[in-house]
Amino acid sequence: MSVKVGVVGASGFAGIEIVRLVLRHPRFELVAATSSELSGRSLSSAYPALDGWTDLAFVPHDDESIDECDVVFLAVPHTAALASAPSLVERGCAVIDLSADFRLNDPQVYEAWYKVPHTRPDLLEKRAFGLPELFRADLEALAGVRATGAGVLVGCAGCYPTATSLAAAPALRAGLGAGGIVVVDAISGVSGAGRKATDKTHFCFAHEGASAYGVGNHRHIPEIEQILGIEGRLVFTPHLAPYSRGLLSTVTFEAGPRDVDQESLEAIYSDFYEGSRFVRFLGGSVQPSTASVTGTNAAQVSAVYDPRTNTIIATCAIDNIGKGAAGQAVQCANIVCGLPEAAGLELVSTPV
Numbered sequence: 093m094s095v096k097v098g099v100v101g102a103s104g105f106a107g108i109e110i111v112r113l114v115l116r117h118p119r120f121e122l123v124a125a126t127s128s129e130l131s132g133r134s135l136s137s138a139y140p141a142l143d144g145w146t147d148l149a150f151v152p153h154d155d156e157s158i159d160e161c162d163v164v165f166l167a168v169p170h171t172a173a174l175a176s177a178p179s180l181v182e183r184g185c186a187v188i189d190l191s192a193d194f195r196l197n198d199p200q201v202y203e204a205w206y207k208v209p210h211t212r213p214d215l216l217e218k219r220a221f222g223l224p225e226l227f228r229a230d231l232e233a234l235a236g237v238r239a240t241g242a243g244v245l246v247g248c249a250g251c252y253p254t255a256t257s258l259a260a261a262p263a264l265r266a267g268l269g270a271g272g273i274v275v276v277d278a279i280s281g282v283s284g285a286g287r288k289a290t291d292k293t294h295f296c297f298a299h300e301g302a303s304a305y306g307v308g309n310h311r312h313i314p315e316i317e318q319i320l321g322i323e324g325r326l327v328f329t330p331h332l333a334p335y336s337r338g339l340l341s342t343v344t345f346e347a348g349p350r351d352v353d354q355e356s357l358e359a360i361y362s363d364f365y366e367g368s369r370f371v372r373f374l375g376g377s378v379q380p381s382t383a384s385v386t387g388t389n390a391a392q393v394s395a396v397y398d399p400r401t402n403t404i405i406a407t408c409a410i411d412n413i414g415k416g417a418a419g420q421a422v423q424c425a426n427i428v429c430g431l432p433e434a435a436g437l438e439l440v441s442t443p444v
């Protein structure tokens with residue numbers, strides 16, 4: 093029997109990518125795709141790449157077809173998910189939220205960074221954090237709850253937090269990092285800012301240039317610190333670069349207190365990602381490339397030990413809309429529904 097799926101915010105970049113993945117998923121059936129702006133219009137007229145794959149039309153966000161869904165993806169802006177997730181969970185849905193509304197463990201930290209009070213700390217306590225390679229046990233526990241027919245909630249990790257944490261976690265969890273500052277320089281393609289052009293993301297301002305933004309105050313700082321357990325130690329500088337999809341994060345930190353060399357560092361990363369379906373550890377001599385993961389749920393990771401400065405430099409490339417958003421959301425939905433983790437995600441990027 094198919095699992096009925098709804099995508100709220102389907103007209104956006106993350107939402108329409110979920111639609112693309114669900115249409116090819118062996119067990120999911122797309123029954124609702126919402127948008128206020130494009131309501132009534134067919135999905136394939138708004139996004140011609142879908143021509144021939146679906147006859148569905150966008151419906152309003154409160155359309156009754158959402159009530160038929162077993163799984164609902166919320167690909168909506170922050171604070172909108174806080175408004176809609178509770179009733180869906182209470183109705184027995186598996187809700188996979190892509191916004192930041194259910195990522196931060198502490199509601200007061202959420203209020204400090206997102207400037208609105210967190211109205212459902214009770215739900216926050218019961219949700220799983222959606223980054224399977226680092227929080228698999230929590231997602232599998234939710235699958236147990238889901239099997240009883242109860243509603244469940246996943247708060248998916250953000251795009252920069254996903255790439256940064258996949259790069260840094262193996263070394264930091266192995267006790268490296270010396271308790272010191274962790275420096276992250278990351279680059280995102282313009283689709284990370286969503287489908288509405290602004291004076292930063294309009295083609296004329298974004299192409300043929302690159303710039304840092306959110307320096308010292310980006311809202312992903314508390315999320316990355318929470319995932320990696322490095323509260324107060326992160327220096328995070330995101331950059332916008334003139335391509336559509338792709339996110340590269342490079343993490344630098346002191347190697348101590350334990351001794352490490354290139355060989356032992358590579359052994360730590362290889363062990364950590366052994367058997368991982370989506371994360372490929374490349375070693376230290378091959379560097380990840382965003383172009384190699386475009387359109388997929390893959391992440392490429394490298395790690396280099398620099399003996400001259402006793403520093404570790406770890407890098408991760410993802411597609412911000414893939415592993416950074418829609419791909420990861422489908423991966424989480426698969427796990428909580430008790431399906432194979434890679435269902436609908438068996439994708440190869442374009443080699444050239």
Ligand SMILES: NC(=O)C1=CN([C@@H]2O[C@H](COP(=O)(O)OP(=O)(O)OC[C@H]3O[C@@H](n4cnc5c(N)ncnc54)[C@H](OP(=O)(O)O)[C@@H]3O)[C@@H](O)[C@H]2O)C=CC1
Pocket residue numbers: 100101102103104105106107126127128129130153166167168169170172190191192249250251283284285286287288412413416417
């Ligand atoms: N783009 C990316 O790389 C990533 C995005 N995300 C997260 O995914 C979510 C969607 O992002 P993205 O697709 O880029 O954003 P877009 O701006 O491209 O799309 C936003 C979507 O949300 C809908 N929407 C807007 N306001 C509301 C509302 N009040 N209630 C319900 N739906 C609403 C819009 O539909 P309409 O206006 O037609 O109603 C649109 O479909 C965000 O929370 C974002 O942070 C996460 C990781 C990476």
Ligand SMILES: CC(=O)N[C@@H](CCC(=O)OP(=O)(O)O)C(=O)O
Pocket residue numbers: 190191192249250251252280281282283284285286330332
């Ligand atoms: C290029 C760009 O603007 N990127 C966005 C991050 C992507 C995103 O939507 O954030 P979440 O992963 O938290 O959902 C930003 O810096 O706010």
